[in-house]
Structure formats: structure tokens, C-alpha cells
Amino acid sequence: MLLARRASPANFAIIYGMLGSAEDTMAGQFSNSMHSENCLTCKNRHADWFCNLSPQALSEYDALGMHMVVPSGSTLFFEGQAPRGISVLCAGHVKLTTSSKDGKTLLVRIAKPGDVLGLSAALLDTPYEITAQAIDPVQIKSFQRQDFLRFLERHIEGSMHAAKMLNDEYRNALNDAIRLALSASISGRVARLFLEMTAGHDHPNSHFTLSLTHENLASMLGTTRESVTRVLNEMKRKKIITIKGTLVTILRKDTLELLL
Amino acid sequence: MLLARRASPANFAIIYGMLGSAEDTMAGQFSNSMHSENCLTCKNRHADWFCNLSPQALSEYDALGMHMVVPSGSTLFFEGQAPRGISVLCAGHVKLTTSSKDGKTLLVRIAKPGDVLGLSAALLDTPYEITAQAIDPVQIKSFQRQDFLRFLERHIEGSMHAAKMLNDEYRNALNDAIRLALSASISGRVARLFLEMTAGHDHPNSHFTLSLTHENLASMLGTTRESVTRVLNEMKRKKIITIKGTLVTILRKDTLELLL
DNA sequence: ATAAGATTGTGATGGTCATCACGTCGGACT
DNA sequence: AGTCCGACGTGATGACCATCACAATCTTAT
Known part of the structure; x- marks a missing residue:
């Protein structure tokens, strides 16, 4: 070694x-x-x-x-x-x-x-x-x-x-x-973060890997662990995103953009 | 000219x-x-x-x-x-x-x-x-x-x-x-901003000139004009600060720090 | 001086979210 | 297998603040 x-x-x-x-x-x-x-x-x-x-x-x-x-x-x-x-x-x-x-x-x-x-x-x-x-x-x-x-x-x-x-x-x-100031709602901040992630040159299009705990996400978004959990589940329920392990897929980008 | x-x-x-x-x-x-x-x-x-x-x-x-x-x-x-x-x-x-x-x-x-x-x-x-x-x-x-x-x-x-x-x-x-993320309350953000202003090398100690409208302040703090007005007046009422024209004086720095 | 506009002050109301409390799940180690 | 521990899920409650609406000042132009 x-x-x-x-x-x-x-x-x-x-x-x-x-x-x-x-x-x-x-x-x-x-x-x-x-x-x-x-x-x-x-x-x-x-x-x-x-x-x-x-x-x-x-x-x-x-x-x-x-x-x-x-x-x-x-x-x-x-x-x-x-x-x-x-x-x-x-x-x-x-x-x-x-x-x-x-x-x-x-x-x-x-x-x-x-x-x-x-x-x-x-x-x-x-x-x-x-x-x-x-x-x-x-x-x-x-x-x-x-x-x-x-x-x-x-x-x-x-x-x-x-x-x-x-x-x-x-x-x-x-x-x-900007994320913290211009998106008052938590869902808006999550949306903004996710759109940033795909804009970054990771995967070509609408999915990216997210190896952060809800706690970590909360700490990027100026909110609490519980709120992140709730927003994420709400987004999954509404079929805006899916999450499999660390892979997040954005199903309806336009809907995310509305949340900003 | x-x-x-x-x-x-x-x-x-x-x-x-x-x-x-x-x-x-x-x-x-x-x-x-x-x-x-x-x-x-x-x-x-x-x-x-x-x-x-x-x-x-x-x-x-x-x-x-x-x-x-x-x-x-x-x-x-x-x-x-x-x-x-x-x-x-x-x-x-x-x-x-x-x-x-x-x-x-x-x-x-x-x-x-x-x-x-x-x-x-x-x-x-x-x-x-x-x-x-x-x-x-x-x-x-x-x-x-x-x-x-x-x-x-x-x-x-x-x-x-x-x-x-x-x-x-x-x-x-x-x-x-940091101001936006770590201070959830509006009064906390105002406090943080004001402490930053005095830390800056303007006046030696506890006062500084603030030539911003409440609207502008709101836009730095991720909040609304009305909330800024209310917080500022509350602080004046509690004798934490005074404002004369554009000159802000911090009367009780310790109290501001508690608000962070 | 007076009008017009910008800025500030303030009440009422409803929604969002932080907080607390507890339950569930899944992996790591023994 | 069982225990432990970190991560996740979820309900109840109340505080805080955005929003709307309108009044009161303070500024600036003409």
C-alpha cells in the first residue's frame, strides 16, 4: 500500500x-x-x-x-x-x-x-x-x-x-x-437544487446520483431533515421524480421548474 | 464638464x-x-x-x-x-x-x-x-x-x-x-447583517450608515418589505438599535448576537 | 406650494414549516 | 440470530411570516 x-x-x-x-x-x-x-x-x-x-x-x-x-x-x-x-x-x-x-x-x-x-x-x-x-x-x-x-x-x-x-x-x-433567497418554499429549493444537478455535466439528461442523506440535503437547503423527507416523498407521489438508491430521475422537469 | x-x-x-x-x-x-x-x-x-x-x-x-x-x-x-x-x-x-x-x-x-x-x-x-x-x-x-x-x-x-x-x-x-441559511428568523438575519456592517471597517465601533430602503434590505435578507419594517421597529422599541436618517447605531450588540 | 410618487407604518388572516415525538427500516458487527 | 445505530417516515401543534389592504410620511418635480 x-x-x-x-x-x-x-x-x-x-x-x-x-x-x-x-x-x-x-x-x-x-x-x-x-x-x-x-x-x-x-x-x-x-x-x-x-x-x-x-x-x-x-x-x-x-x-x-x-x-x-x-x-x-x-x-x-x-x-x-x-x-x-x-x-x-x-x-x-x-x-x-x-x-x-x-x-x-x-x-x-x-x-x-x-x-x-x-x-x-x-x-x-x-x-x-x-x-x-x-x-x-x-x-x-x-x-x-x-x-x-x-x-x-x-x-x-x-x-x-x-x-x-x-x-x-x-x-x-x-x-x-440564490437557492436560499429566491425560493421561499422548501419544495422550490429542492427543485432548484435538482435542476442544478442535472444542468451540471453529470449524466446527459434527467438523472443524477445523489449520495447525500436527507440531513445533508436539509443542510444545503436551510431546512430540516423532516421537511426534506416530506417534500421528496410528495414529489415521488406526484411522479415528478423517482429515487432508486442514489439515482434520482427527473420525470417532469417542467413541473419542477414551476416550483421555483 | x-x-x-x-x-x-x-x-x-x-x-x-x-x-x-x-x-x-x-x-x-x-x-x-x-x-x-x-x-x-x-x-x-x-x-x-x-x-x-x-x-x-x-x-x-x-x-x-x-x-x-x-x-x-x-x-x-x-x-x-x-x-x-x-x-x-x-x-x-x-x-x-x-x-x-x-x-x-x-x-x-x-x-x-x-x-x-x-x-x-x-x-x-x-x-x-x-x-x-x-x-x-x-x-x-x-x-x-x-x-x-x-x-x-x-x-x-x-x-x-x-x-x-x-x-x-x-x-x-x-x-x-450563511445569513440566509443559518438564521431562520428575520430578526436573526437582520442582526447578522448589522453585525457584519459594523465588523466591516466603516466606523470604529457600533454605528454605520445604511443607505438602503426597507425594500432593498428585504431583498438582501430573502424576506418582504413589511417584515423588515416590523423587525426594525421592534428593535428600536426594545432599544437594541437607533436609526437617525441613514445612521444606524447598535446599542446592545450582545442582544443582537443572541438573535443569530 | 401642491401634486405625484416613493417609502414607511400597521392590522388581519391563512399557510407553511420547525419542532417534538415516536415508529419503521436496513445494514454492521458480534 | 439478535442487537445496535443511523437513516428515513409521519402525525400533531403552534409560531412565524407572506400576503393583502390601506394609511401615513417623506421626497421630488414643476
């Missing part, structure tokens, strides 16, 4: 065992995943990932960062913490959330491979605005804040990619705000 | 008279405002504005863009339009909104001098995500999309500034989403 090189002293050591839940299941869980410790030979790199760089830049990038593996359930960083570094997600998914003091949580988004974590906090050098928790076994390439910023300053392609990433984050956050 | 050089053919001509309301009042309304047509000699430039550039970059920047003046009330661009260019705001304020088909509107933010308008749409080359309407007489420096992008690619300081601007937009949108 591929094990990550150790993190730079004190910088990322914290992330191991933060939640303590999954350490004992680490052995073997990466055994058959396709991944590489070397960005130059990495097969997973994709056109619109941050790490899609020219050979020279890529080799500097590779040398600068630390390859790491994080078990599912671990928290990479918490809202409010001082920024410790920047990570580019190579594999796995990370849940990004913010919470209020009374325990309510907003699920901001699920980060996918290619995304950059902690970019905003690092640029502003202010505390993390969100909490990042691995929901799969995750591989990341980690950088010291200053290393990463200097890399951006040296490589225009890097800073253009960073701008693209920030732009994506902006659009996503704006979408969240 | 300083008049803008004419816009490049067909590109910005549209913005004049879009709303048709203010053209006849243009004469004289800028007569005593401090501004310059030349970025190199412009006294208004500020450290964290986009146009805070090194002398070489600045002179290229100045040559590349078109200085323009837009009357209050005009719309610079509409949500859904193909991006026509990028503008850096030199003076005045611009209201940024999105709307749903049924007329509900989300006030995303009020752009201030130094902000870049249309950056996200230009980077992605997708339709504007928001509508931009001048609420003051506004001066802008306008660029063709390609010119601006090439400028960014040539000048690392430019792309770093662009990243900073996008980051600000991201943080702002995220804040909007």
Missing part, C-alpha cells in the same frame, strides 16, 4: 485522528485505488484541474508539495482556525460546511478531485471560513501557504488556474444564496 | 439610455466630482483597488481601457446577457442583483470604487450571473474581454489582484448564503 510521505513538521500532523473514528480502517482501504505519488506521472490529472500545468511548472509544483492520504471522516481543517496550508484534492471527496453557534450547519459544497482547499483563507491570510471533512478516503497534495503563493507569483498559469478555482467557488456560493 | 470618450463601437453604446430615466439630468451632475480620465494621474486610486499597479502595468492598463461616465439609474449589464466586457469602478456605486422569473430579487451586494464588474462572466465566458445598475453617477474604466484577459496573462500583479477580487466576491456570496 502506498503511504504518504510524512507531513512537514507540525503542519499537518494534526489532521490524523482528529475525529479518531477511522484510523483503524485505514489499512487496505487504498489498496486498489488508482493513484500516484508523483504528479508528473499521475494518470488522474484532468484538463480543468488546478494541477493541469505545463511540464516545467508541474515539476516545480510536484517538488513543492507533499503528497498525503487522509482517511474518511477526518477533518482537514476547521472553520475559524488559522490557515495552515493549501491542499489540492487528488482523489476522494471533501464536505465543506459552516456552522452557527447553536449547531445549525450549512453544507456549502462537496469538493471533488481537482479542487483546491483553503485557497481563500490562504490568499487573505485569515481564518478558514469553512470546515473541510473527508467523506471518502482522500488523497491530497499539500503546500505551505507561502510556497503556494510564491508558486502562483512565479507561474502565470498557476494564478490563472487559481482565479478559475475562486471563480467556481464564487459561483457556487452565489448559487447557494 | 468632463465627458467620457466615446465607447468602442457597439460595445458599450447600449448602456446609455437603457433605463432612459436620467439622461437629461446628466449635464452638470459630475461638475464638481473629483476624478480623472487618466489612471496615471488619478488621485482616487487606493491600495486595495484593482488599479493599484506598478507604473509600467498601469500605463498599459490605462491605454487599454476606455474611461466612461454612466448616469445614476442606468444598467451596465443584465443577468443572462452575453458578457460584453469588464469594467473597473472608479467612482460611484453599483447595485448587483439577481432575480427569479416571478420577480423576486436578491440583492447580492453594492459594488464600491475599486471593484471589478463582470469579472466572473468574462473569465468563464458565460452570460452575466447578475444585473449591475448604477445607483449613483458612476465612472468606470472599461475593457474588452480579450484585452483584459491578455492583460492579466501578461501582468502577474494583475492576475493576483483579480484573484483577490474574486476572493472578495466569493466571501461576500458565502456570507449571503
Whole structure:
């Protein structure tokens, strides 16, 4: 099994065992995943990932960062913490959330491979605005804040990619705000979310996989678990959608659009 | 009176008279405002504005863009339009909104001098995500999309500034989403907004100017004009805040924080 | 000064949804 | 098999707020 090189002293050591839940299941869980410790030979790199760089830049990038593996359930960083570094997600998914003091949580988004974590906090050098928790076994390439910023300053392609990433984050956050503000009813918010999911280039048309619990959905929609359950069942009852496992199919897109 | 050089053919001509309301009042309304047509000699430039550039970059920047003046009330661009260019705001304020088909509107933010308008749409080359309407007489420096992008690619300081601007937009949108999602009650959202306003570096402590109508506030808070009126009066009645004209004073910050 | 329009104030009413409470289901581990 | 635990389903109730309707101010134009 591929094990990550150790993190730079004190910088990322914290992330191991933060939640303590999954350490004992680490052995073997990466055994058959396709991944590489070397960005130059990495097969997973994709056109619109941050790490899609020219050979020279890529080799500097590779040398600068630390390859790491994080078990599912671990928290990479918490809202409010001082920024410790920047990570580019190579594999796995990370849940990004913010919470209020009374325990309510907003699920901001699920980060996918290619995304950059902690970019905003690092640029502003202010505390993390969100909490990042691995929901799969995750591989990341980690950088010291200053290393990463200097890399951006040296490589225009890097800073253009960073701008693209920030732009994506902006659009996503704006979408969240729009969904919450412009659809007063819960069914409207669900409809909007589902239409966004199909608009995204997942499946060609009217179905997509939704691996979120009702609790998670509620937390994206600013509502409660019970209300999500009710709305979803109502939609199924009215044959607007069907749900089989994690696969959601939209049967009547026009009806969904009426709910906005 | 300083008049803008004419816009490049067909590109910005549209913005004049879009709303048709203010053209006849243009004469004289800028007569005593401090501004310059030349970025190199412009006294208004500020450290964290986009146009805070090194002398070489600045002179290229100045040559590349078109200085323009837009009357209050005009719309610079509409949500859904193909991006026509990028503008850096030199003076005045611009209201940024999105709307749903049924007329509900989300006030995303009020752009201030130094902000870049249309950056996200230009980077992605997708339709504007928001509508931009001048609420003051506004001066802008306008660029063709390609010119601006090439400028960014040539000048690392430019792309770093662009990243900073996008980051600000991201943080702002995220804040909007948080306000809407984590504070269920209207009073909670008002409280959150007011605490944000004081946290911002306006006045040192517990008061700030609020030049928004109740209608505008409602549109930032995802609620109605009437509810805003009621909550504001309730807060005044309970001596949590006072409002004199546009000046809001927070009397009991702790009580506001309880409402979140 | 007066009219016209925008903004703010306020009551009444009905619907939507948060909350609480509990029941059901299905997978994981022993 | 049985237990445990997280996820899902569902009813009852009351609070909060959107909506409608209209009155009272405050602004601006002519």
C-alpha cells in the first residue's frame, strides 16, 4: 500500500485522528485505488484541474508539495482556525460546511478531485471560513501557504488556474444564496437544487446520483431533515421524480421548474 | 464638464439610455466630482483597488481601457446577457442583483470604487450571473474581454489582484448564503447583517450608515418589505438599535448576537 | 406650494414549516 | 440470530411570516 510521505513538521500532523473514528480502517482501504505519488506521472490529472500545468511548472509544483492520504471522516481543517496550508484534492471527496453557534450547519459544497482547499483563507491570510471533512478516503497534495503563493507569483498559469478555482467557488456560493433567497418554499429549493444537478455535466439528461442523506440535503437547503423527507416523498407521489438508491430521475422537469 | 470618450463601437453604446430615466439630468451632475480620465494621474486610486499597479502595468492598463461616465439609474449589464466586457469602478456605486422569473430579487451586494464588474462572466465566458445598475453617477474604466484577459496573462500583479477580487466576491456570496441559511428568523438575519456592517471597517465601533430602503434590505435578507419594517421597529422599541436618517447605531450588540 | 410618487407604518388572516415525538427500516458487527 | 445505530417516515401543534389592504410620511418635480 502506498503511504504518504510524512507531513512537514507540525503542519499537518494534526489532521490524523482528529475525529479518531477511522484510523483503524485505514489499512487496505487504498489498496486498489488508482493513484500516484508523483504528479508528473499521475494518470488522474484532468484538463480543468488546478494541477493541469505545463511540464516545467508541474515539476516545480510536484517538488513543492507533499503528497498525503487522509482517511474518511477526518477533518482537514476547521472553520475559524488559522490557515495552515493549501491542499489540492487528488482523489476522494471533501464536505465543506459552516456552522452557527447553536449547531445549525450549512453544507456549502462537496469538493471533488481537482479542487483546491483553503485557497481563500490562504490568499487573505485569515481564518478558514469553512470546515473541510473527508467523506471518502482522500488523497491530497499539500503546500505551505507561502510556497503556494510564491508558486502562483512565479507561474502565470498557476494564478490563472487559481482565479478559475475562486471563480467556481464564487459561483457556487452565489448559487447557494440564490437557492436560499429566491425560493421561499422548501419544495422550490429542492427543485432548484435538482435542476442544478442535472444542468451540471453529470449524466446527459434527467438523472443524477445523489449520495447525500436527507440531513445533508436539509443542510444545503436551510431546512430540516423532516421537511426534506416530506417534500421528496410528495414529489415521488406526484411522479415528478423517482429515487432508486442514489439515482434520482427527473420525470417532469417542467413541473419542477414551476416550483421555483 | 468632463465627458467620457466615446465607447468602442457597439460595445458599450447600449448602456446609455437603457433605463432612459436620467439622461437629461446628466449635464452638470459630475461638475464638481473629483476624478480623472487618466489612471496615471488619478488621485482616487487606493491600495486595495484593482488599479493599484506598478507604473509600467498601469500605463498599459490605462491605454487599454476606455474611461466612461454612466448616469445614476442606468444598467451596465443584465443577468443572462452575453458578457460584453469588464469594467473597473472608479467612482460611484453599483447595485448587483439577481432575480427569479416571478420577480423576486436578491440583492447580492453594492459594488464600491475599486471593484471589478463582470469579472466572473468574462473569465468563464458565460452570460452575466447578475444585473449591475448604477445607483449613483458612476465612472468606470472599461475593457474588452480579450484585452483584459491578455492583460492579466501578461501582468502577474494583475492576475493576483483579480484573484483577490474574486476572493472578495466569493466571501461576500458565502456570507449571503450563511445569513440566509443559518438564521431562520428575520430578526436573526437582520442582526447578522448589522453585525457584519459594523465588523466591516466603516466606523470604529457600533454605528454605520445604511443607505438602503426597507425594500432593498428585504431583498438582501430573502424576506418582504413589511417584515423588515416590523423587525426594525421592534428593535428600536426594545432599544437594541437607533436609526437617525441613514445612521444606524447598535446599542446592545450582545442582544443582537443572541438573535443569530 | 401642491401634486405625484416613493417609502414607511400597521392590522388581519391563512399557510407553511420547525419542532417534538415516536415508529419503521436496513445494514454492521458480534 | 439478535442487537445496535443511523437513516428515513409521519402525525400533531403552534409560531412565524407572506400576503393583502390601506394609511401615513417623506421626497421630488414643476
